[in-house]
Amino acid sequence: MDTSGVNRSRLPRExxxxxxxxxxxxxxxxxxxxxxxxxxxxxxxxxxxxxxxLSGGSTPRELFRLLASxxxxxxxxxxxxxxxxxxxxxxxxxxxxxxxxxxxxELLLRVPIPLANVHRMEAEDPQIGRAxxxxxxxxxxxxxxxxxxxxxxxxxxxxxxxxxxxxxxxxGSPLLRETTRWVSTPxxxxxxxxxxxxxxxxxxxxxxxxxxxxxxxxxAPALRDVxxxxxxxxxxxxxxxxxxxxxxxxxGFSCFSALFLGAVLTNRSII
Ligand code: 6PG
Numbered sequence: 001m002d003t004s005g006v007n008r009s010r011l012p013r014e015x016x017x018x019x020x021x022x023x024x025x026x027x028x029x030x031x032x033x034x035x036x037x038x039x040x041x042x043x044x045x046x047x048x049x050x051x052x053x054l055s056g057g058s059t060p061r062e063l064f065r066l067l068a069s070x071x072x073x074x075x076x077x078x079x080x081x082x083x084x085x086x087x088x089x090x091x092x093x094x095x096x097x098x099x100x101x102x103x104x105x106e107l108l109l110r111v112p113i114p115l116a117n118v119h120r121m122e123a124e125d126p127q128i129g130r131a132x133x134x135x136x137x138x139x140x141x142x143x144x145x146x147x148x149x150x151x152x153x154x155x156x157x158x159x160x161x162x163x164x165x166x167x168x169x170x171x172g173s174p175l176l177r178e179t180t181r182w183v184s185t186p187x188x189x190x191x192x193x194x195x196x197x198x199x200x201x202x203x204x205x206x207x208x209x210x211x212x213x214x215x216x217x218x219x220a221p222a223l224r225d226v227x228x229x230x231x232x233x234x235x236x237x238x239x240x241x242x243x244x245x246x247x248x249x250x251x252g253f254s255c256f257s258a259l260f261l262g263a264v265l266t267n268r269s270i271i
Contacts, residue, residue: 016227025215029062032213036067036155037075039209043154044080051143053084053199055157055167056099059213061106063157068110078113082142086158086204087168088121090128090185090195123185123197132183132197139182139203146206146244151182156207160214163190164222164235168198171235176201201236205243212237 012020012031022028036052043050054060066072083103091097093104100120108118119138125131143151158166168186169175175186178200187193204210214223225231226238 019227025059026062028059028213028215029066032060032063032157032211033066033072035209035211036063037072039155040076040081043208044077047144047154048080050077050081050155051084051153052081052155053086053153053157053207054099054103055086055159055213056088056102057159057161058102059159059215060157061102063213064103064106068107073111076111078111079117081113082117082119083108083113084119084139084153085121086156086166087196087198088123090123090197092124093120095124121183121197123195128185128195128197132185135197136182148202148206148243150202150206152244153203153207155209155211156204158204158210158212158237158240160212160219160222160226160237162218162222164226164231164237166212166237166240167204168196169201169204169236169239171233173236176233176236176239178202201239204240207242208244210240210242 010023010027012022012027015021020031022031039052040050054064067076085099085103088099089095089097093100095101119135119142121135122131139151143153146152160166163171165171168188170186170188170190173186175184175198178184179202181200182203183197184200185195185197187195222235222237226235229238231238
């Protein structure tokens with residue numbers, strides 16, 4: 001704690017433009033919650049609605065709890081928020097593996113968001129191809145389009161696996177070369193051909209603001225490769241190159257085009 005009473009060891013460090021390292025996962029979640037609020041205010045001021053896609057996996061759990069907490073819940077105009085998902089597993093919504101299910105338990109049941117504003121991927125549908133098409137129809141109905149005709153999310157949360165996958169875009173997948181479809185249903189070989197539903201790379205890249213939340217030392221090697229552009233072919237998380245949005249560090253904690261919030265390394269050096 002310095003003379004100003006600020007505990008500087010808890011503050012994030014910007015180690016590369018748009019790459020913030022936090023002391024731990026709890027601080028990553030706090031940084032992400034602040035970002036959610038800022039992006040919500042900006043989008044609602046500009047478009048009277050806020051379209052945000054949530055990431056899956058375990059890392060966003062703390063963020064969801066924080067957004068539902070007394071510290072953040074009242075800062076968001078929830079009736080103007082529309083929730084989407086970047087990807088989903090082919091499991092029922094009440095399954096412990098459901099990305100929607102986790103968000104419902106930790107966030108949706110605790111904030112005043114209208115059910116009509118919650119747009120989950122129905123990846124458990126036996127006709128998952130039709131469900132993916134229906135999801136594209138929902139995106140087309142609600143989101144504005146960019147100059148290439150892809151839907152623009154105001155904020156997109158993404159995670160990253162130790163192999164550098166993001167959403168359900170895995171290394172070596174032919175889906176990484178997708179240029180037209182918005183939603184796809186890959187079989188993930190390395191997960192015993194588990195079926196997934198995922199937004200495609202052009203849709204991820206069309207987002208106004210992209211926020212990668214990455215926590216855990218097991219992800220350090222992949223994050224180093226992603227940030228140093230060392231890998232050929234590039235890892236999926238490395239391939240997400242935002243097409244929109246203004247990037248300027250003087251905005252402080254407002255919206256950037258792409259940011260990495262991470263607590264991945266004990267020795268706190270990324271490259
Ligand atoms: C999923 C995800 C996936 C996730 C990473 C990180 O459905 O699994 O969307 O891309 O973000 O695998 O997962 P963890 O946060 O659990 O490490």
